[in-house]
Amino acid sequence: MASTKIFAAEFVCGGGFRQRNVAAIPKPLRDEGTAMLKALSADLSALGEVIVPLDLRVDVELPPGVRAFPIDASLPLWSQWIAAAQDCDAAIIVAPEHSGALAQAVAMMRAGAVDPVMSSGDFLRIASDKWETARAFASQLVPHPPTFSIATIDSIDPNLANQWIMKPRDGVGSERFVITDDLEAAKAQLQADSVLQPYISGLPASISLIVSGTQMHLLPAVSQVIDPHTGEYLGGSGPLDQDLQRRATALATRAIEAMPPMAKGFIGIDLILGEDARDDCVVEINPRLTTSYVGLRHMVEGNLAEWILGQGTGPIRCKVSAGEVRWTPDGQVWHGSESLEVC
Structure with a gap:
């Protein structure tokens, strides 16, 4: 054969x-x-x-x-x-x-x-646009940072936050990512292809899922290390503990349900988890493989690629304890104190 x-x-x-x-x-x-x-x-x-x-x-x-x-x-x-x-x-x-x-x-x-094996249609279009994603979440009451475009900045309450984040609607990582405490300057600099959001404090996290046909497999939620000054992604660790897993899973489910159909393959969802579940929110959806994959593949039983291709069977099970796996953006991975081979 x-x-x-x-x-x-x-x-x-x-x-x-x-x-x-x-x-x-x-x-x-x-x-x-x-x-x-x-x-x-x-x-x-x-x-x-x-x-x-x-x-x-x-x-x-x-x-x-x-x-x-x-x-x-x-x-x-x-x-x-x-x-x-x-x-x-x-x-x-x-x-x-x-x-x-x-x-x-x-x-x-x-x-x-x-x-x-990728998402398409309105799911891909909306997930690729932070403004459209915010609108979809708002329509379904999914917790999400208040998001403003150049057309809506005059409605911003200046008391909403002490710091603000400006980023491209279709940005990746920390590209053109600006954190500022000067709201008026941010409003003056905001362009049609960008959005403005209040800075939300909490634990940066992500949860990934694999959609195959009618099946949606949730992967372990993980924490992200984000430079607080530049927004640059510095790596991650996981899995999160059971309480945070439940909260991340609930948020991810609500986020996907708020989106149009045609989700397919690997999808990453960025979150902020607050001190209390009432403060949790969804930041954005990435309709593609994300860097967390380099760590997730060491947390679960079996080969994640099988599920992406629709060949996996049964649930995806986590095989490590909370916080055991950590990684850097260039693919270095550790399981506890043991450095794993860089693929």
């Missing part, structure tokens, strides 16, 4: 910046993209032959058995991805929402007769 062939593409490593000097690629994007690609392709390689589009200028040591498809900087990117994936049985894409890259990648692949 022929081996299953799986296409796995990550935007930064897969040529998304092929026409830019590699040194100009933001380090957080390069580190996290490389970490996700190596972890995902390692798990997929246990299920079949893996083909990865690769910008050879990006320093990526692929896991054994994973085959690189070199990207030509002079040719259109999506046509090269389609060519690499043409004979594959399954495809997974990791790309940023910024400038519509993720939505465009999914649409172009499907137009090229490649159907990636």
Whole structure:
């Protein structure tokens, strides 16, 4: 029987910046993209032959058995991805929402007769836009930081918060992320493609889920380490304790129920967990693989990639105690004091 062939593409490593000097690629994007690609392709390689589009200028040591498809900087990117994936049985894409890259990648692949295991339709459109996500949550009373656009900033109560966060509607990570205590300056600087939110104190956390058909599998909730001055993601640890797990699960369920249909594959949900459950809120939805995957894969029984591809059976079970696994954005992982192999 022929081996299953799986296409796995990550935007930064897969040529998304092929026409830019590699040194100009933001380090957080390069580190996290490389970490996700190596972890995902390692798990997929246990299920079949893996083909990865690769910008050879990006320093990526692929896991054994994973085959690189070199990207030509002079040719259109999506046509090269389609060519690499043409004979594959399954495809997974990791790309940023910024400038519509993720939505465009999914649409172009499907137009090229490649159907990636990714969300689509209104779910992808709304989850990729922080303003539209806020509107969806508000309509269904999902706890969420008050969110203002350039059209609604005049309605802001200045007593709502002492600090404010300004970020792009389609931003990724800490890109154009500004924390300020000067509300008037923030209002003056706010652009049509950005939103303004009050700074919410609490524990930054995330919970991921895998949607396959009618099944939704929730993964262990984890904490995030976020630089309080820049918003930069510095890693995470998990799983959270049982009480916080219950609270995160309840929030994630409400968030997904508030969204349109067409969720599919791996989805990450960012949260703030307060001192009390009444202060918990959902920050945003990431309709794609997130960096937490590098740690989550060491917390659960079995191979997460099986569930992403719809091949997993039964519930996904956590196999470690609270806080045992931690990781950095570049993919270094520890289980307790033991450093695990970087994929």
